[in-house]
Amino acid sequence: MRVEKVTSVDVAKLAGVSQSAVSRVFTPGASVSPKMAEKVLKAAQELGYRPNVLARSLITGRSRIIGLVVAYLENQFYPDALEKLSTALQAHGYHILVFMVSNDDDSVDKVMGELLDYQVDGIITASVGMSNALAARCAAVGVPVVLFNRGQDDERLNQVTSNNFEGGRKIAEFLVAGGHRKIAHIAGWSGSSTGRDREAGLRAGLKAAGIDVAVCIDGMYNRETASAAAREIFSAADRPDAVFVGNDHMAFAVMDVLRFELKLDVPGDVSVVGYDDVPLASWPAYDLTTLRQPSNRMVEATVSTLLGWIEEGSNDVQKIQIDGPLMIRGSARVPEGWPDERL
Amino acid sequence: MRVEKVTSVDVAKLAGVSQSAVSRVFTPGASVSPKMAEKVLKAAQELGYRPNVLARSLITGRSRIIGLVVAYLENQFYPDALEKLSTALQAHGYHILVFMVSNDDDSVDKVMGELLDYQVDGIITASVGMSNALAARCAAVGVPVVLFNRGQDDERLNQVTSNNFEGGRKIAEFLVAGGHRKIAHIAGWSGSSTGRDREAGLRAGLKAAGIDVAVCIDGMYNRETASAAAREIFSAADRPDAVFVGNDHMAFAVMDVLRFELKLDVPGDVSVVGYDDVPLASWPAYDLTTLRQPSNRMVEATVSTLLGWIEEGSNDVQKIQIDGPLMIRGSARVPEGWPDERL
DNA sequence: GAACTTTCTGCATACGTATGCAAACTGAAG
DNA sequence: CTTCAGTTTGCATACGTATGCAGAAAGTTC
Structure with missing residues (x-):
């Protein structure tokens, strides 16, 4: 199994030059004459020599x-x-x-x-x-x-x-402009800056319109946690009519719960907005309005x-x-005359 | 920026022992006395020493x-x-x-x-x-x-x-048992063994029931290609009523085309079966029947x-x-009394 | 305490490459 | 042909670790 490696020394021997010469041929920018390069490369070719990156690293520190x-x-x-x-x-x-x-x-x-x-x-x-x-x-x-x-x-x-803050704020504006007043948030993990900033942005945006977040639960960036949150929030009789979910991954879970468990229409009954714009968000099954992370x-x-x-x-x-644009798709009500940033 | 590294020699010096001793302490299974180990580890701790994996590799060849x-x-x-x-x-x-x-x-x-x-x-x-x-x-x-x-x-x-062959065969059996006779295949890339084997299995399974594949297009394991294939196959008036798609990733695209472009019901009008059982397959939006790759x-x-x-x-x-089981979900008609392999 | 075995330690060397230095070479200018 | 600058080459050494070998230490037995 273990096979003898071919080293720069072998190449040097075959080419009839020093080991340093071989090294230089394989070091970009080193001083080598054309005929030396040719000799060495021929020998290297013949033996199938390739420099050992690990040994090189030991010397160069890279x-x-x-x-x-x-x-x-x-x-x-x-x-x-x-x-x-x-x-x-x-x-x-x-x-x-x-x-x-x-x-x-x-x-x-x-x-x-x-x-x-x-x-x-x-x-x-x-x-x-x-x-x-x-x-x-x-x-x-x-x-x-x-x-x-x-x-x-x-x-x-x-x-x-x-x-993230600005993204959250943009989403707040978008939802408010869409006529939503009762807006829920299934937040990104509060132990992460992204989760906290998006939430803060949302709150700031809503506050500017004189609105407070209707209900906010930490979704932990986790499908199950987010699903449970969705169940809790949207089972109530006086449920919100919009939700900003802290990332797309959770938003998919939330949409599934809304549609298939609670039999709610998205966006008819509830507008859903995500964050990330992963490829899946644009697939027709979800068609998720979301803030794109570029x-x-x-x-x-x-x-x-x-x-x-x-x-x-x-x-x-x-x-x-x-900064990323809001990708407007079909999961949330679109305000009259809202400009499409993607253009 | 560049900072002086701490090596086994430094540790040896501090501990007042040889470099070899240090090396041995950090080599599982080497012969070292308890007090030697203690001395060395203390010194190593103090200097923040950790063995250089690259240098080690150079020696050990691993x-x-x-x-x-x-x-x-x-x-x-x-x-x-x-x-x-x-x-x-x-x-x-x-x-x-x-x-x-x-x-x-x-x-x-x-x-x-x-x-x-x-x-x-x-x-x-x-x-x-x-x-x-x-x-x-x-x-x-x-x-x-x-x-x-x-x-x-x-x-x-x-x-x-x-x-893969057996998987394709199983799916053929399943579809036939479900009453399908006109079965399409959007195949995995024919340049890959997986694609070819699944197709061969499907054909063998159908042949055993005296059926031939209605139409077969290479989906190249690619969403767009698969979508185009689905459009082509299912726009025709005498369209098939079932399709085995070479992997889940393409199957999602196919389902999207069927439902959202062609307004067909899955599984009412068309049964769709995939291959892989990626996590997404079990999400309610797709709820895809698929052969699990374990x-x-x-x-x-x-x-x-x-x-x-x-x-x-x-x-x-x-x-x-x-071998993997067929995960029976909602995207394909389930034959009467079909045993659920997952149990 | 001697004779022997076992465990531990240090010395020296090796892994495969890069690079400073000085020697050898090249070519141009005088 | 000499001188000198510039280019190319080989020599020697270094990078940080592991390991065979032989000697030192420790443990065992009588």
Whole structure:
């Protein structure tokens, strides 16, 4: 099974040159004469030689590995982001080492330790926060961190999110303009900045119209919790006629409960608005009105922030917020003459 | 930014012992006295020392990295598998390095080259095939490969799939028993074994009942292609009254077309059956009858095969097929007295 | 306490590559 | 042909860890 590896020394021997020469041929930007390059490449070709990235990392201190920490891939937003992140980083010669965690500090800390053991060049956490101790450790070993879709008050952590407060506010405006006065909120997890900010935005938007949230339950970014919340809120006789659900993933569950359990019409009886605009939201079965998180631009910002730190030695912490449009579809009543931002 | 790393030498110095001693303390199963261990661990703790996995790999020839090659994460089956694979491997001290590819040989070969550069201990491809040349190269460097959810006629490649032929056959039986005689097939990509086997199973099952497939179009595992196929097949006046769609991901698109474009009732006018049983299939909006690919057991088989090769030096190639039950839900007419396999 | 076995420790070296330095070479200018 | 600058090459060493070997220490038995 185990087979003898072919190393730069073997190539050097065959080509009749020094090992350093071989190394230089495979190092972009090094000083090599054309005939040397040719000789070496021919020998390398013949032996099937390829540089050992790990050995290289040991010397250069760069592994070209980015650690991605992610809690759950059930919500379509994350596989989508993962795919885009991976593709974007690959184009720059980096690759993603995936670490699954449950969303509690202990688990994150443990896993993050393993991550650092791999000498990763940078860390992206997708919708996962980290303890201060951990942030300090990453800073201490010089590994930049970007929180993707999660904010945290730590002046060492970069972060890229959509403008969650503004998004919540926009949704409030939209619902009010649609004539809704009794508006429920099944919130994103209150332990996350995204959940809190969206809720705060909603409240601010409603307040501006002199309205208060009719009822608010924490949906924990979880289908079951959100379903239960929907049952509770919409079984009552004086039920609200609109609900903003903290993300699309929960909104689908809520719509299912409304339609198939409570036999309510969406949007006839209840308007439903989500947050994220995952691909599924545009499928006709749900046709969900939702605030789009521009994952392309979020990924772009994440990658360029990370590479800035890694390759250009940048060290100013970025707290990037990206605005997204409200995607108007069929799950919520559309106010007369409401402008379609997507155009 | 760059910070001085703490190495085993530093720890050794502080603890007043040799570097080897430090190494041994961090190597499970090495011979160390209790007081030595205590001294070293104390010093390590104080300095925040953790072994450098890369340097260790260089010596041991084991990176504890598994390369995962995957084409697209849009189909919910794959993020789900990725999550489970990652969690399972993590439990064994391995981690997943993700490589996204488009599904053509060139792209796969290029990416797989990079993969080998990382000295991965093993490779899993999710629904991606590989060229013979590549299989040879992996074999040559002693890196085991497991094809997850994809078969290929190569005696060097392990593979784990569901029993696709039998699944297709089961579905044929089910539809026939339901009284359907005019049965369409929107097939999985004919360039993949899964697509071909499911189709062959369907045809065999129908043939046993003296029926031929009414119409068959390759859906390419793609939503748009499948939608177009559904439009074509079900716009005709003498349309079929049942369709087996090659996977759930396409089946959702097909149901959307049937219901929302063609205003057909599912299952009243048309029975729809999918393949995979992704989480979304059980959500009330689709409530899709589908053949379950037991991803838990598939992941288990994949991991144990891989670890067998890596850790126990196994070298018998596994071609594992796992049977899955038909999940009976509301998208297809249920034959009288049909036994529910799920019980 | 001697003789022996067992457990532990340090020394030295190896893994595969990158890079500073000095020597060797190249070519142009005088 | 000499001189000099610029380019290319090889030598030696370093990165951080694991491990075979031999010697030291500890434990066992009589």
